[in-house]
Amino acid sequence: xxxxxxxxxxxxxxxxxxxxxxxxxxxxxxxxxxxxxxxxxxxxxxxxxxxxxxxxxxxxxxxxxxxxxxxxxxxxxxxxxxxxxxxxxxxxxxxxxxxxxxxxxxxxxxxxxxxxxxxxxxxxxxxxxxxxxxxxxxxxxxxxxxxxxxxxxxxxxxxxxxxxxxxx
Numbered sequence: 001x002x003x004x005x006x007x008x009x010x011x012x013x014x015x016x017x018x019x020x021x022x023x024x025x026x027x028x029x030x031x032x033x034x035x036x037x038x039x040x041x042x043x044x045x046x047x048x049x050x051x052x053x054x055x056x057x058x059x060x061x062x063x064x065x066x067x068x069x070x071x072x073x074x075x076x077x078x079x080x081x082x083x084x085x086x087x088x089x090x091x092x093x094x095x096x097x098x099x100x101x102x103x104x105x106x107x108x109x110x111x112x113x114x115x116x117x118x119x120x121x122x123x124x125x126x127x128x129x130x131x132x133x134x135x136x137x138x139x140x141x142x143x144x145x146x147x148x149x150x151x152x153x154x155x156x157x158x159x160x161x162x163x164x165x166x167x168x
Contacts, residue, residue, distance in 0.1 A: 046111065046112060046113055047113065048110055048113055049113065049115060049120055051070055051120075051145075051147070051150065051151075051152070052110065052113065052120060052122060052145075054066070054070055055067060055070060055108070056108045056110070058070070058096070059096070059106050059108050060106055060107060060108070062096065062097070062099075062100030062106065063096070064092070064093035064094065064095065064096030064097040064100070065093050067092065067093065067096050068089035068090070068092040068093035068096070069089065070152050071088075071089055071151060071152045071153075071155075072148055072149075072151045072152065072153050073088065073089060074087065074088055075087075075088065075089065075092065075151065075152050075153055075154065075155075076153070076154045076155070077091075077092050077095070077155050077157070078154070078155065078156045078157065079157045080156060080157065080158050081157075081158070081159060081161060101131065102131055102132075103128035103129065103130060103131065103137070104128065104129045104130075104131050105127070105128060105129040106126070106127070106128045107126070107127045107128070108124050108125075108126050109124060109125045109126075109127070110122050110123070110124050111123045111124055111125060111140075118146065118147050118148070119144065119145060119147060120144075120145045120147065121142060121144050121145070122142065122143045122144075122145070123140075123141075123142045124140070124141055124142065124143065125138060125139070125140055126138070126139045126140075126141060126159070127139075139159045139160070139161070140159065140160055141157060141158055141159030141160065142157075142158050142159075143155055143156065143157045143158070144156045144158075
């Protein structure tokens with residue numbers, strides 16, 4: 001009985017609280033004047049941390065050594081989809097050099113970047129041309145970076161293979 005009384009009391013408070021001075025329910029008042037939402041300002045470029053700009057430049061140049069230099073000596077690069085886990089600058093540099101032989105015209109365009117204390121998350125669009133076939137590739141993905149003293153200690157890359165396509 002107490003529960004029923006308590007529920008009725010709560011419903012009454014909500015009912016009375018939702019009623020305006022004029023006696024209408026603002027949440028359900030279909031007579032209210034509709035107001036247009038303010039226009040969204042023109043999209044501005046994404047603010048990119050300096051290390052991430054250097055990642056973009058290194059990938060564009062196919063420069064494995066400069067990319068690997070952004071990692072700590074024992075840094076880890078993890079590609080979740082392929083199951084690849086690279087340890088240390090030497091393995092990371094070799095991987096980028098090998099990738100550069102397969103893909104040309106590489107672009108990594110950050111779409112959104114989130115930063116915290118010691119970490120950065122980057123949502124991106126990766127485009128490249130497969131060297132052998134000439135097919136253009138576009139992949140959406142995200143990379144999570146753990147940073148230590150301004151260097152990448154661990155990066156984990158996620159991307160959606162089904163979105164790989166030739167851009168129109």
